[in-house]
Amino acid sequence: MSGLRGAALIAAAGVGVSIGATTVASKFVVADVGPTGLTFLRYAIALVCLLPFAALSSWRRLSFGDISAIAALGVAQFAILAGLFHFSLLYIPAGRAAVIFATIPLLTMGIAIALRREPRSFLKALAVSACVVGVAVAIGERDILTHPRAWIGDLAAFGAALTGAVCNVLYGTYTRRHGARTVSALSMAPAVIVLLPALILFEGWPSVWSELAAPIWAVIFLTGVASAAGFLLLTWALAHTSASDVAAFFSLGPIVATTLGVWLLDESITLQFLLGVALVSSGLWVALKAK
Template identity: 25%
Template sequence: MSASRKTVLIILAFFAIYVIWGSTYMLNKIAVSQLPPFFLAAVRFLVASIIIFIIAKSLSISLSITKKQFINTCIAGALFLTLGNGLAVVALKYIDSGFAALEISSQPLVVLIMMRIFLGKKIKTMSYIGVVLGFIGIFLLVSQNQIINKEGQILGMILIFLCMLCWAYASIFVGNADLPKNHFVNTGYQMLTGGIMLCIVSLCLNEPWSLPNVWQTDVQWAMGGLIIFGSIVAFTAFNYLLKEVSPEKVATSTYVNPIIALILGWWILDEQITLQSIIAAGVLLTGVYFINTKRLFKLRSIGR
């Protein structure tokens, strides 16, 4: 591959993890306006997994995995997708997409604390600064009267926090788990098992199921975007970048995604952006930067 073509691919891959992943909050917000949250997530990941397996077979990639790897993909799928993404989509019924993205951007803070608790990992001075700034940013974000007083806002914030706990623990789990070596196959099995569990949750909650032909046009487009671009294109780009550039550069998506989500939420969904939210974003993302400084920690984003 020529250097110029490789450069173009890297630029396109960064565009995918910056803009596409940043837009998934808006797309989920649009889709959940008509579809039940767990049904929505189930359709997204089941269809995406089938497409991934078809692509893998067309590329002659083996789909065979061991029993232990299958069990581990089930656990990862449950944490990342059934609980993590499922709870996030439920939360979007109550809170703005930009607000959700900002709160989720503090995930590295939660991971750091969990690694200290479960793995006994020492926290460096720069990370301590990041933790303090992160807590200040979160406080500024969630303490706004115009947000707290809205119906369902507190429930939405709690759900986002719970989904962050699931993602954070899943990130630690996959770091040591025996999973399929091929990222494409690994993703496919996680989406398949997570999607099946989302179906079970949806059925247990008696969510109404429907066919795409009765969905509103904007919901159809949103679901298509979540499946093709959010679940397949962006994650493929993410894995490509992990091989071609340093993990620290890939992790910059943590800072860009919430900004993209805020802009799209304001521009397309008419969501309000307050001055305090802007200040909170600056403080929170600065804290995340300090936490990630000189760390080779790869942020897992499969749940987006």
């Protein structure tokens, strides 16, 4: 393994930890802030954190086509994906949402192979199968029957995962061409702009701001900072290794989210859920080793 690829995989691991931690933090505040409000504030704070890095970037090489494509990916990544994921947390526990979101690696592999960005691999196909079985085990048919409305959260979380997989595959072209700092700032800014009218129309902002307690604001601020750091790591990693390798480390998300969810949110954990997480993580490990 080359030193640069190894560094990229370490960065990807940081992204996985960030996903798990922000999942639990979002679960803690989403009912008070609302899905759109949380998405807007989270990425508005992240954008402010990224501005100093953007100032160091070179913008002269950007064509109109590249700017448009990066902006569109940003709206998908930060408005559509995050909105769907935050919405899912209104119906399902943080750990469960993170496990469904952890299907991003298998979806990323499938899309990358379909677009001929990566070669086919029997071991990767086997790993994908293990991931699918693991997610099915972790969700559990009995749990769905016990909580009929959980399917709404499951569908929203899967929609977020599919959106993220498409972005993972397409971001690489632009991060290799323009660098992580430029892509991070340019993709996040239009998403924040798009979210603002939806926030005012559907969730009664900004009047809701005055009703939020200080601990809620503290959690929102931390999710924003973590999102900025996580996306910088993600775009840098995508510039230095394959999309499926990076996405494989998203499997850390459900592990971190479940651990923190049990500790901080008093969420339950079952042997079935642990078995599902183990299958997902094993499948992704095999996929990472497969070439």
